[in-house]
Amino acid sequence: MDLHIHGDTASPQEREAVDGLLGPAPSAWMGGLRNLNEEGRIALVGGQESRTQRHRLIEAFHAVQGRIGWVSEGALNYICQRLSVPPAEAYGVATFYHLFSLSPRPSTVVHVCDDIACRIKGGENLCQDLEKTLGPSGSGSWQRSPCLGLCERAPAALTLQAATTPRGITLAPTSGEEITQGLKQNAWPVDEPFQNLSRSIPPSGSRELRLLKRIGKIDPESIEAYILSGGYARLKQALALGSEGVIREVLDSKLMGRGGAAFPTGRKWEAVAKAPAKPHYLVCNADESEPGTFKDRLLMEGDPFAVLEGMTIAGLATGCEKGFLYLRGEYPLAGKRLALALDLARFAGFLGENILESGLNFDIEIRRGAGAYICGEETALFNSIEGKRGEPRNKPPFPVQEGVFGKPTVINNVETLVNIPLILKEGGKAYAQLGTESSTGPKLFCLSGHVARPGVYETTFGPTLRQMIEIAGGVPEGRKIQAILLGGAAGVFVGPDQLDIPLTFEGTRAANATLGSGVIIIFDDRVDMTDILTRIAEFFRAESCGQCVPCRVGTVRQEELFHRLRSQQPLVSREEELNLLKEIGQVMRDASICGLGQTASSAVESALKNLKGLFAERGQP
Numbered sequence: 347m348d349l350h351i352h353g354d355t356a357s358p359q360e361r362e363a364v365d366g367l368l369g370p371a372p373s374a375w376m377g378g379l380r381n382l383n384e385e386g387r388i389a390l391v392g393g394q395e396s397r398t399q400r401h402r403l404i405e406a407f408h409a410v411q412g413r414i415g416w417v418s419e420g421a422l423n424y425i426c427q428r429l430s431v432p433p434a435e436a437y438g439v440a441t442f443y444h445l446f447s448l449s450p451r452p453s454t455v456v457h458v459c460d461d462i463a464c465r466i467k468g469g470e471n472l473c474q475d476l477e478k479t480l481g482p483s484g485s486g487s488w489q490r491s492p493c494l495g496l497c498e499r500a501p502a503a504l505t506l507q508a509a510t511t512p513r514g515i516t517l518a519p520t521s522g523e524e525i526t527q528g529l530k531q532n533a534w535p536v537d538e539p540f541q542n543l544s545r546s547i548p549p550s551g552s553r554e555l556r557l558l559k560r561i562g563k564i565d566p567e568s569i570e571a572y573i574l575s576g577g578y579a580r581l582k583q584a585l586a587l588g589s590e591g592v593i594r595e596v597l598d599s600k601l602m603g604r605g606g607a608a609f610p611t612g613r614k615w616e617a618v619a620k621a622p623a624k625p626h627y628l629v630c631n632a633d634e635s636e637p638g639t640f641k642d643r644l645l646m647e648g649d650p651f652a653v654l655e656g657m658t659i660a661g662l663a664t665g666c667e668k669g670f671l672y673l674r675g676e677y678p679l680a681g682k683r684l685a686l687a688l689d690l691a692r693f694a695g696f697l698g699e700n701i702l703e704s705g706l707n708f709d710i711e712i713r714r715g716a717g718a719y720i721c722g723e724e725t726a727l728f729n730s731i732e733g734k735r736g737e738p739r740n741k742p743p744f745p746v747q748e749g750v751f752g753k754p755t756v757i758n759n760v761e762t763l764v765n766i767p768l769i770l771k772e773g774g775k776a777y778a779q780l781g782t783e784s785s786t787g788p789k790l791f792c793l794s795g796h797v798a799r800p801g802v803y804e805t806t807f808g809p810t811l812r813q814m815i816e817i818a819g820g821v822p823e824g825r826k827i828q829a830i831l832l833g834g835a836a837g838v839f840v841g842p843d844q845l846d847i848p849l850t851f852e853g854t855r856a857a858n859a860t861l862g863s864g865v866i867i868i869f870d871d872r873v874d875m876t877d878i879l880t881r882i883a884e885f886f887r888a889e890s891c892g893q894c895v896p897c898r899v900g901t902v903r904q905e906e907l908f909h910r911l912r913s914q915q916p917l918v919s920r921e922e923e924l925n926l927l928k929e930i931g932q933v934m935r936d937a938s939i940c941g942l943g944q945t946a947s948s949a950v951e952s953a954l955k956n957l958k959g960l961f962a963e964r965g966q967p
């Protein structure tokens with residue numbers, strides 16, 4: 347195949363970054379030096395080999411972006427040669443992901459969150475200050491960002507620094523002074539001690555911690571500490587139980603997926619274990635991007651071995667030999683700790699070939715996302731692992747039939763997998779006694795916004811929304827609650843008259859709300875909710891993959907409509923504008939391919955229904 351490569355060639359540093367990932371180029375065909383004696387033979391073999399490496403395209407972009415700070419035309423051409431991908435296709439992939447830049451930019455860029463939980467804690471003012479001191483977002487060393495998964499420590503920023511060993515530095519809470527000084531002096535904080543993670547788990551009375559018990563307490567970089575705290579005992583138990591025994595326990599536990607879709611985990615596992623097509627794959631969805639969600643980050647940063655142990659048990663039970671952990675690109679500390687944990691687990695015989703001399707093989711590879719919310723959708727995530735644009739696929743076929751690389755795939759969220767060792771420890775039936783009949787086990791909730799003690803709270807299912815807010819210290823400064831967002835941007839707003847909703851799958855469903863991934867953002871009576879709704883509309887417009895018309899056009903129209911209402915310039919009457927908003931929402935729900943389009947209007951429509959006086963009090967014509 348002629349790749350039609352024209353234009354620039356890669357610099358030595360760019361080649362080095364790519365070769366560091368893929369190894370040296372074996373032939374001129376693949377961008378290496380010419381050897382006329384060997385070339386014909388190697389080119390043929392090398393071309394075939396390189397095409398089998400096509401799925402490493404996004405990793406190759408990460409390698410260059412991490413080393414240089416952006417991906418030049420020459421670097422893109424070299425990557426294309428190495429992987430036998432036409433440049434037009436590679437360009438389409440690179441431009442899909444917000445963390446990759448195809449134009450020159452400084453080696454250090456600060457991503458500043460202006461999403462909903464941060465903007466009510468000074469994030470928007472911070473961005474406006476930076477616009478004055480550093481210039482517009484995206485024009486140099488800083489840019490606005492959607493939620494960075496640090497909402498409990500708002501306002502938040504993430505510094506990405508390109509270098510031979512790239513760094514990602516979390517700044518939360520941060521200030522304009524810290525960012526401008528950091529950029530001026532190129533001086534940034536080092537990783538904090540793991541004990542500091544405890545500040546994200548505020549005390550919540552006498553509640554027993556099962557999922558969070560190690561976080562901030564034991565060193566997440568020590569496998570010995572993990573084993574001493576009971577770690578890997580459940581993997582041994584799983585090997586003794588065998589596949590059917592483990593799946594039976596998970597079915598008995600009635601565990602529902604914790605990523606938002608709430609599908610019964612045991613049924614998913616059973617379907618993949620029985621699927622005749624081989625190989626089977628396990629995918630851990632660690633692309634936690636729903637605004638207001640930060641629990642999976644905490645689990646991965648504070649208890650990475652528990653994530654790996656859950657994955658290993660899941661992989662072995664469902665007949666997989668390979669697992670992928672698809673990690674949000676904005677979680678550098680989690681990535682570092684998971685990579686170290688993988689090495690240590692392999693060395694100790696908990697991963698790799700012949701695990702604990704069982705004759706079974708299973709290994710895990712980390713794949714990093716690159717700033718695309720839609721990759722949290724399972725089929726978009728599969729495409730991203732395959733090195734493609736993260737565009738969702740039509741379903742059916744479902745992942746248990748045809749998932750990543752077209753093979754039967756179990757995909758579970760981080761929190762779901764961390765529940766697996768616990769289920770084996772307690773026993774499936776005993777686990778099912780925790781919580782309610784239809785919502786079993788412990789659950790993590792992410793509280794942020796106007797609450798006295800923001801953080802991750804663990805509870806068995808059942809408390810009401812009012813009780814959760816009280817556990818978190820209530821609303822500061824004696825202010826009143828104006829609104830609560832349940833489930834994130836794809837969730838639902840409820841008003842202060844709905845605080846008795848039970849936080850269970852069935853309780854929220856009965857109230858026409860959703861638990862989603864456990865997001866609870868509280869807005870006090872000072873917040874301009876029209877600003878929040880407009881930000882949510884902007885978010886969906888920016889994150890729509892653009893593949894299907896109802897969502898691509900609907901999210902744009904929805905955003906435009908909010909800007910018109912906010913600026914008091916409706917095209918027609920306010921009522922007609924609001925009716926149009928409902929119609930757009932209905933079309934997106936009915937005709938979009940995936941959950942993003944289907945839920946892009948839920949939060950804004952619920953706000954207009956459940957919150958009183960929105961837009962009206964601003965003097966509409």
Ligand code: SF4
Binds near residue numbers: 738889940941944
């Ligand atoms: S609904 Fe939106 S995000 Fe989903 S496939 Fe269609 S355009 Fe893409």
Ligand code: FES
Binds near residue numbers: 459465637
């Ligand atoms: S980190 Fe800013 S909204 Fe989540």
